[in-house]
Each structure stands twice: as structure tokens, then as C-alpha cells.
Amino acid sequence: MARPRQFDEQNAVTRATDLFWRRGYNATSVRDLGAELKLTSSSLYRTFTDKHTLFLRALDHYRATESAEAEQRLDAAGRPVRQVLRDWMLWLVSCPSDGESARGCFVVNTATELGTTDAQVSQRTEAAFEVTRQALRSLLHEGRHSGELPIDLDIDAAVELLFTTVLGLRVRERAGHDLARLATAIDAVIQALGFTSTQPS
Amino acid sequence: MARPRQFDEQNAVTRATDLFWRRGYNATSVRDLGAELKLTSSSLYRTFTDKHTLFLRALDHYRATESAEAEQRLDAAGRPVRQVLRDWMLWLVSCPSDGESARGCFVVNTATELGTTDAQVSQRTEAAFEVTRQALRSLLHEGRHSGELPIDLDIDAAVELLFTTVLGLRVRERAGHDLARLATAIDAVIQALGFTSTQPS
DNA sequence: GAACTTGTGGAGCGATCGTTCCCATACTAC
């Protein structure tokens, strides 16, 4: 109906997500965002209201892409549960850290930086956490049903252990820890689940 | 030789540590610090050089107090290793969150906020992590030596698993997760170590 | 073409950032 946009809004959100992901909320200024998204501040504010709202958009975008891919990779689809779990965790800690420093997990970084002080943010981080927990729960149920996992496995406990371990792995990835050590932790937690068939994965 | 200080430097560092711990580096302004430490900016800068240096002092103070207590609590001193480990982790996640929001672990919060971008900071966080890993390693060796843990326990793997789990617990504490669920994760990781004597701890 | 609507560029708002400076103050040394 009038002058069309010269930029792609979705692409801008993607770039904003990457910047917030790497630097965190407080360390990313609106001018940084403008430079990275190639937007003037007027376009940025007209389109995204303000910095905080754009951050929420970035969080939502992350969940819709990165988190969604993670959950997709947790879908067994007939493959051995042990292998799915192992590949998934290895994939988590070897995420592309394209140049600069390791990014870790945007949700984990955000949860620790903004803690429980921002209701809109913590509602999103908690929702993301819950989705992962449910995906893990489903996978373990499938493993127990198929006989890969012991019938008396305490799934609630196993989910808590796996989920907690994953958060730890994400922190260690962000901190730049040696991938080999993270792989050791991954194999250890998988062994802890007590898979019955110990075929190599 | 001249006018004496009206404030206790050590107490000021303690208060600064608490503030940085709760809010992080970027979200804590020098004026916030001045108000909390009851210092004017001139005294603050004369004593602590600048914000970044004070932050390093706070990190060092944290390691010398909180981290030191954590490592002391990891010293078996004749008690069953299983009990030491369990009490230690429960203590970690039920740290006093005196009012306001949960503080988590200052080292973990710092490592995720500043990542690997600040060499002086990451050198300290990595050193703190290494001390914890070594304390865990010693405890596991003791458990294996006393027969509490299986003789063929892979201690390297167990250390990586425990350490990673602990980082995850700290994140979840910061995020305000239910203590009962964290306790479930703790019991699960302890069970994973395969203690031989299963007496109640 | 004219009228209208929306995006763009950029100056600039008030507030706050980390930091410095000045001076009165309060103590020691003699």
C-alpha cells in the first residue's frame, strides 16, 4: 500500500538472534544490532518496537529453529535409542561456533544472565526446557518399550539426570572446554542408563 | 600516615561479590556498587582501580570463600564417599538465595556471560573448574580405594560426568528449578557411579 | 499526473555509563 521494505524481516531476526546469542542481552547495544542487521534505528524501532521485544523475538526464533532441530534429532524414528541419544548430545556440543567464541545454548545463556528477574524471558526459557524434557522422556519410554532399556528404569530420574547433564554440557561448550572431555561425559551418562544391548553405536 | 579509611575493604569486596553474583558483570553499574558498598566513586576507584579490576577481586574472593567451602565439604575425612557426595551436591543446590532471585554459581554465571572473551576472567573460571574436578577425582579415588566404589570404575569418565552434572545443577538452581527435581538428578548420578554398599545415606 | 501511505536516514533527545578531578576533611608526624 506504500513504500515497501528494503530489508527482509526474517533475515533481520536471524542476525539479531546470532548477536544476542553470542554476546548476551546486556552486552548487545541497539547500535550493534543496527550495524549487524543493516538497519537504521528508526526502521528497527518501527519494526520491532524496542530492544526487549526484539530479544523476545530472537528467543522465539531460536526455539523455532535451533531448539526445533534439536527435538527433531531426538526423534528415534526406528533407530536405536542409544545411538539417537549419543548422536544428539555429540551434535549439541559440537555446534558450529563459526569463528569468534563458542556460543553455547542461547536459552541456557539467557536463563543464567537474566535468571528469574524477567518474567517474559523466563517463561520462554522454562517452556524451552520443558520441551526438551518431554522429548527425552518420550525417547526413554520408547527405549524401555523396545527393550533397549531395562523395564524397571526410573524414567523420571533418568530424565532429570539427562537434562541436567545436557545443561552442564552446554555451559562447558560455551566455556570452550575440550570436546573429548565432553564426549567422555556423554558416554558416561549413556552408560549410566543401563542399556541392555551393548552393541557399538 | 594520614586520614584512615572509614570503610572495611574486605567487607566492600564481599558486598561487591554478592552484587556481581546476583546481577552479573554488565548489569551491575559502578553507581550500583557505590550504593551497595557505601562508597563514593572516588574511594571506589582509588581502592579498586576500576570496575573490571573490582570484578576480578570479586571472583577471587568468591573462590577463596564459597569455592573453598565447597571443596572443604568434598573432603571425605572418613565419612562414606557416597554420603559426602550426596550432601555436597544437595548443599550446592540449596545455597541460601537470601531474598531476591537465586544466585546460582558465580563462576558458572560468569563463564556463560563473559564466555571466553575475557582472558583474565576465563583464566580464573577455568582454574576454579579445575580445582573442583581435582577434588572430585580425589574423592572418587578414595571411594575406590576404600571399596565403596567398584575397583574397575573409570574415574576419568566419572569425574567428567559428575562435574558436568554439577554445572547443570548450578544452572538449574539459578533458573529457579524445583529442588525436588534437582535432588532426583543428584540421586540418579550417584546411583550411576555404582556404589557397592547401598546402605541408606 | 496528484494524493496518500509507509520506510529510510540521521540528527538528537534525556539518561546513564565508566571514570576523573577538585577540595574540604581528618588523621599522623613533628
Added chain:
DNA sequence: GTAGTATGGGAACGATCGCTCCACAAGTTC
């Protein structure tokens, strides 16, 4: 008491913060 010295209080520096405003550009509708 006097001289010397480090501190405490606080104004104020330049830079940057998040954000607003406005004139102009670039389209659509008729």
C-alpha cells in the same frame, strides 16, 4: 600548633545508552 598526606563527598567529563522525531524517499491508488 603546623605541615604533610590520604580519604570522602560530589560535581562533572566525554561517551554511549535506549529511544524519538522529522524531513525526505519510494512506493500504491486513483
